[in-house]
Amino acid sequence: MADKLENTTEPLSNRVVAGLQKIGLAMKSQAWKEANRRRVTPLQGQTLALLRMRVGRGATMSALAQELAVTLPTASDVIRTLEVKGWVRKKRSKVDRRVITITLTAEGMRKADGGAGWPDFLAAVADQLPVAEQESLLRILIKMIRTLQERSEIPVARMCVTCCYFRPRVYDDPERPHHCDFVNAPFGDRLLRIDCAEHEPAAKAQAERNWKTFNQGSRL
Amino acid sequence: MADKLENTTEPLSNRVVAGLQKIGLAMKSQAWKEANRRRVTPLQGQTLALLRMRVGRGATMSALAQELAVTLPTASDVIRTLEVKGWVRKKRSKVDRRVITITLTAEGMRKADGGAGWPDFLAAVADQLPVAEQESLLRILIKMIRTLQERSEIPVARMCVTCCYFRPRVYDDPERPHHCDFVNAPFGDRLLRIDCAEHEPAAKAQAERNWKTFNQGSRL
DNA sequence: CTCACTACTAAGGAATCCTAAATATTGTCA
DNA sequence: TGACAATATTTAGGATTCCTTAGTAGTGAG
Numbered sequence: 001m002a003d004k005l006e007n008t009t010e011p012l013s014n015r016v017v018a019g020l021q022k023i024g025l026a027m028k029s030q031a032w033k034e035a036n037r038r039r040v041t042p043l044q045g046q047t048l049a050l051l052r053m054r055v056g057r058g059a060t061m062s063a064l065a066q067e068l069a070v071t072l073p074t075a076s077d078v079i080r081t082l083e084v085k086g087w088v089r090k091k092r093s094k095v096d097r098r099v100i101t102i103t104l105t106a107e108g109m110r111k112a113d114g115g116a117g118w119p120d121f122l123a124a125v126a127d128q129l130p131v132a133e134q135e136s137l138l139r140i141l142i143k144m145i146r147t148l149q150e151r152s153e154i155p156v157a158r159m160c161v162t163c164c165y166f167r168p169r170v171y172d173d174p175e176r177p178h179h180c181d182f183v184n185a186p187f188g189d190r191l192l193r194i195d196c197a198e199h200e201p202a203a204k205a206q207a208e209r210n211w212k213t214f215n216q217g218s219r220l
Numbered sequence: 221m222a223d224k225l226e227n228t229t230e231p232l233s234n235r236v237v238a239g240l241q242k243i244g245l246a247m248k249s250q251a252w253k254e255a256n257r258r259r260v261t262p263l264q265g266q267t268l269a270l271l272r273m274r275v276g277r278g279a280t281m282s283a284l285a286q287e288l289a290v291t292l293p294t295a296s297d298v299i300r301t302l303e304v305k306g307w308v309r310k311k312r313s314k315v316d317r318r319v320i321t322i323t324l325t326a327e328g329m330r331k332a333d334g335g336a337g338w339p340d341f342l343a344a345v346a347d348q349l350p351v352a353e354q355e356s357l358l359r360i361l362i363k364m365i366r367t368l369q370e371r372s373e374i375p376v377a378r379m380c381v382t383c384c385y386f387r388p389r390v391y392d393d394p395e396r397p398h399h400c401d402f403v404n405a406p407f408g409d410r411l412l413r414i415d416c417a418e419h420e421p422a423a424k425a426q427a428e429r430n431w432k433t434f435n436q437g438s439r440l
Numbered sequence: 441c442t443c444a445c446t447a448c449t450a451a452g453g454a455a456t457c458c459t460a461a462a463t464a465t466t467g468t469c470a
Numbered sequence: 471t472g473a474c475a476a477t478a479t480t481t482a483g484g485a486t487t488c489c490t491t492a493g494t495a496g497t498g499a500g
Contacts (some may be wrong), residue, residue, distance in 0.1 A: 008410060012354050012358065013346035013347040015414055016343075016346045016357050016358050017338075017343045019361030019365060019414050020342060020361065021247070022368075023361065023364065024244045025288075025374065026373055028376040029374075030333060032456095032458075035457085036458065036459080039458080041485085041486060042486095043320060043486080043487065043488095044326075044486090047470060060450095061447070068245075069245050070249070071489065071490085072448065073448090073450085074489075075448095076448070077486075077488080096496075097448040097496060097497045098446065098448065098497070100447080108414075118237075119237060121371075122372050123231075124365045125373075126233040126236045126237055126370075128363075129360065129364070133360050135232065136357075136360065137238060137239075137356075137357070138236050140356065141236065141242075143349060144243065144346065145239060145242050145243070147345045147348050148242075148243075148345055151341075151345075153345075156245040158423070189236075190232045191232075192235065193238075194234060194242060195238050195242075204471095252487095252488065255455095255488090256489065256490085261456080261483090261488090262456090263455075263456065280479095281480095282478065290456080291457075291459070292479065292480085293458075294456065297455075301454090301455075317464080317478095318477065318479070319478060319479085346472090386474080
């Protein structure tokens with residue numbers, strides 16, 4: 001009898017997926033509510049957020065499509081709408097005249113700074129968790145995202161653990177075991193990034209080595 | 221200098237949100253890829269999955285809209301498309317002739333059984349995690365979802381922790397501390413459900429009490 | 441100078457979303 | 471009973487998101 005439940009229910013991973021789906025559902029519906037409040041649809045918001053991370057450099061249409069995980073035509077659609085709204089500017093590259101470089105206008109920057117594309121409500125919810133749980137969650141998410149990336153099921157993720165500037169566990173201080181060569185400073189697990197503007201992919205061998213080093217000292 | 225990173229980067233919860241967003245992005249893009257492969261769009265898939273969980277009972281239009289976290293007209297849209305495809309049937313309730321009851325057809329059931337609306341790839345990724353991490357993740361997700369629900373930022377979640385049949389921590393066995401009155405059997409954390417078909421919401425006072433009891437023995 | 445390739449746009453169509461305004465039914469209360 | 475509020479759903483209308491397929495330029499290799 002005690003095994004009844006064990007047998008009739010799905011594996012643990014399915015429950016985890018169900019949970020992630022619920023969170024996804026919440027993100028989607030809240031994003032649309034925000035959209036109608038602020039006149040920025042979810043995809044537009046994501047696009048603004050992405051461009052904001054690249055101020056100065058801008059982004060090509062292809063890069064945008066890849067990062068937004070949509071097809072080129074869809075990316076083209078969004079950018080056209082955003083251009084009509086006056087939030088982005090399109091410019092032909094002088095080096096390669098096929099390439100379009102997209103940048104935020106001043107007004108677009110304002111919209112992006114206003115938090116477009118950022119699910120505030122979820123940050124508030126995450127903040128209700130004790131710090132230890134937030135750290136666990138972050139570590140686990142990083143693990144999953146890394147696997148997704150290895151399997152090419154996610155476009156881009158500029159995570160420390162795949163970055164050439166990342167030096168995992170080089171210090172004894174358990175609060176700040178890692179080092180970032182870009183800013184040249186030590187840091188701890190809680191500062192591990194998912195989407196770092198300065199990210200440069202590490203060579204495959206180094207990435208592999210880093211991941212092992214990073215993982216072996218896991219405090220989960 | 222050691223504080224440079226601490227000061228220039230956002231709080232931990234923001235990283236967690238960034239991670240969840242990446243997962244959400246992956247879910248969305250994979251769902252659309254599946255859509256084009258199997259001729260079932262994401263919303264349609266979710267709808268079929270939902271109706272599958274309710275075989276025998278069916279669902280009203282309002283309930284569906286609420287669970288899918290969309291407006292009534294949007295729900296009406298999907299159902300019309302699914303009806304045209306021959307996967308659902310609409311019937312007027314005899315008790316209240318305003319109400320429409322929606323049920324799966326045999327073919328709709330086949331589609332639903334075929335895994336429509338279920339992100340397989342994510343289950344595969346979750347399964348790469350050690351069981352202990354999966355359990356942590358599940359617990360943390362449950363916590364977040366519960367908060368979301370308290371704040372009415374998520375429609376419905378039929379979780380054990382809000383169910384009237386749930387008896388948390390009534391046994392000493394650390395593997396199976398809880399009891400489900402519905403199936404009348406003990407079970408452990410790893411079987412905690414997010415979306416149980418048999419869920420009945422508990423009274424507010426009991427829910428509160430249950431949550432406290434459940435939480436105090438947390439093994440995170 | 442041609443041909444393959446790359447970056448992007450256009451065309452076309454289905455779905456997903458919303459708000460606002462019907463429509464039909466039910467329940468309430470005088 | 472009869473008006474009127476409330477409820478469940480649909481219609482109408484419009485913007486956006488999303489795809490596939492088919493152009494159109496521009497680049498680069500030979």
